[in-house]
Amino acid sequence: MKITQSFFFEAAHRLPNVPPSHKCFRMHGHSYRIDLELEGPVDPHTGFVVDFFDVEHAFAPLMERLDHHTLNEVEGLENPTAEHIAVWIFDHAKPALPLLARVRVFETPHSFAEYEGR
Ligand SMILES: Nc1nc2c(c(=O)[nH]1)N=C([C@H](O)[C@H](O)COP(=O)(O)OP(=O)(O)OP(=O)(O)O)CN2
Numbered sequence: 001m002k003i004t005q006s007f008f009f010e011a012a013h014r015l016p017n018v019p020p021s022h023k024c025f026r027m028h029g030h031s032y033r034i035d036l037e038l039e040g041p042v043d044p045h046t047g048f049v050v051d052f053f054d055v056e057h058a059f060a061p062l063m064e065r066l067d068h069h070t071l072n073e074v075e076g077l078e079n080p081t082a083e084h085i086a087v088w089i090f091d092h093a094k095p096a097l098p099l100l101a102r103v104r105v106f107e108t109p110h111s112f113a114e115y116e117g118r
């Protein structure tokens with residue numbers, strides 16, 4: 001069974017490795033949406049794969065590091081593309097969420113990066 005929980009945060013970033021003529025070379029902001037997908041068996045008693053409240057609690061420390069921050073200043077996100085943010089979130093969230101199977105990072109409603117840990 002798969003479950004997905006979405007989180008939303010605001011952050012600034014710039015992409016240091018695109019040409020200076022690229023608009024994303026300049027500092028700007030996004031309203032990010034993060035989808036955390038967890039996969040595992042349904043507990044026969046609770047009916048949950050994982051309680052959504054527990055997912056929220058486990059993800060809260062990472063939200064603290066991202067929400068209303070300049071992502072380039074976050075260790076490991078010096079080049080904060082959606083792809084790198086997806087990997088960063090997966091790697092940092094996995095220890096607290098062992099059933100984490102996929103992370104999607106939406107920079108806009110119509111563009112996202114997806115990472116499954118490989
Ligand atoms: N493969 C990727 N391509 C781009 C990424 C990325 O992370 N991975 N990031 C960007 C920039 O962050 C850019 O700000 C993205 O904005 P954009 O898709 O252009 O969307 P906007 O809403 O800001 O602009 P519109 O003019 O409305 O399309 C670029 N590429």
Ligand SMILES: [Zn+2]
Binds near residue numbers: 013024028029030107
């Ligand atoms: Zn951007």
